[in-house]
């Protein structure tokens with residue numbers, strides 16, 4: 001991830017410090033960071049170098065330093081990452097510190113006067129911050145209210161990414177020194193080193209759905225995300241979507257070369273539309289015919305997901321938390337996670353790309369909610385859930401699936417994700433044979449990601465992961481309403497939601513579902529249709545189509561639906577939640 005730092009650039013970066021318009025945080029803000037650093041120090045004890053050397057004799061104090069001092073401090077960027085690039089004195093947390101910059105970290109040690117007995121002071125404590133955790137360096141100035149430029153130089157501020165569990169947040173370290181020369185040298189070196197992180201995006205295409213959930217996406221972006229992107233010097237090109245399909249249309253046409261990533265601010269429906277757009281665009285650019293059984297090519301750009309919807313299953317699954325600042329920090333730091341993606345096709349035509357789908361109870365509930373769009377979001381979801389439970393009835397269908405044969409340590413072993421990435425889809429499919437089951441099902445779920453959400457913190461499909469090249473097929477057979485409710489309730493507690501005789505789970509690479517009822521899904525909703533016609537909302541279904549819930553969006557399918565998993569087809573900005581050692585989300589049921 002880290003490339004060797006470039007040669008020092010011109011003074012322009014320093015003059016760029018004028019872009020820092022605000023008074024920096026008080027020094028106390030660095031205290032939390034100190035704790036974080038202490039924690040990190042323990043983790044990196046073995047690799048840490050000792051920099052408790054005496055301070056340089058020729059300056060670096062908080063008094064203005066001369067050109068002589070600057071020459072002494074300036075050194076060529078070292079080939080050895082542990083070699084000192086620059087060294088000087090800054091005040092950190094009101095203490096004069098001997099500060100050393102190497103290619104990987106900034107280390108500081110408080111300067112204590114020698115004891116009269118000449119004994120070494122055991123309280124001298126070295127602290128450090130890894131540059132991989134720093135995302136910006138800014139010049140810190142004191143400005144009076146309303147003053148836009150100039151101001152008294154106070155030093156430099158490092159902006160770091162701190163993690164607590166799954167949550168990421170911004171933290172600052174203030175390096176105070178009133179010398180312009182001294183600060184300039186440090187600023188240039190730090191800028192150069194930070195620009196060496198090639199995975200961090202510098203230019204992003206951003207889509208904001210202003211209609212998501214309670215219409216908060218725009219405010220979330222403007223107030224919580226855009227200021228962080230600005231701090232990290234990331235250029236953005238923002239499109240506020242005006243209608244369904246707007247992001248897809250833009251992605252089909254726009255020049256993607258100028259961006260390092262795409263960002264979607266909204267709910268799962270918006271994210272799925274952008275994922276579909278990115279992948280469709282990749283197929284178009286590669287000349288693939290998406291309407292045949294095909295092996296799709298990967299999306300050209302990684303996608304960042306800023307949660308601003310109602311469920312935010314995709315953001316939750318890839319960040320372990322629904323938190324816009326965490327999502328923004330993953331983008332800024334360039335954290336990447338390859339994610340399995342599904343294609344949904346019917347009658348030989350690709351309908352869309354996505355991550356998860358539900359048929360039966362899940363599809364009907366969403367269809368009902370869509371018919372009552374005039375209700376506030378949470379109310380219509382609750383209404384639809386109760387209504388669908390009241391009218392609970394099984395679907396008669398035939399489900400065929402291609403199991404994923406997982407040999408321990410074999411190519412499809414989820415632990416060998418690099419192998420999954422390199423495995424041709426045809427290779428895996430050739431090893432399996434289709435299995436078919438038919439009958440009455442209350443719900444069928446097919447999920448390529450764990451689908452974490454507040455109602456199911458372990459995930460709707462805890463037995464799959466983001467990048468293991470498989471999907472979870474969860475088939476809920478016919479059962480009484482009370483048994484079905486018991487099964488649903490278990491998603492929110494620690495009991496195994498699958499330990500019912502009517503629930504079967506499979507690890508699969510493809511699913512084909514063929515409904516066997518003739519009349520489509522309008523048969524039991526005559527009362528709703530009357531109500532809906534009186535509301536004059538557009539009819540969302542027609543005779544002979546079947547309602548699927550695909551990533552929270554209603555997909556009307558004219559008969560059979562084929563779902564195939566494509567291992568690690570898209571890259572999202574984020575991490576594999578299962579690999580976070582202190583992540584609260586743990587699966588204990590399978």
Ligand SMILES: Nc1ncnc2c1ncn2[C@@H]1O[C@H](COP(=O)(O)OP(=O)(O)OP(=O)(O)O)[C@@H](O)[C@H]1O
Nearest residue numbers: 211212213241242244266267268269270309310311
């Ligand atoms: N300006 C707009 N007005 C109406 N719909 C829009 C607009 N822009 C985008 N859309 C569409 O709105 C749909 C739903 O958006 P989204 O998923 O972000 O919100 P949500 O449904 O409230 O959230 P969730 O899916 O998490 O429940 C998407 O299909 C998207 O294409």
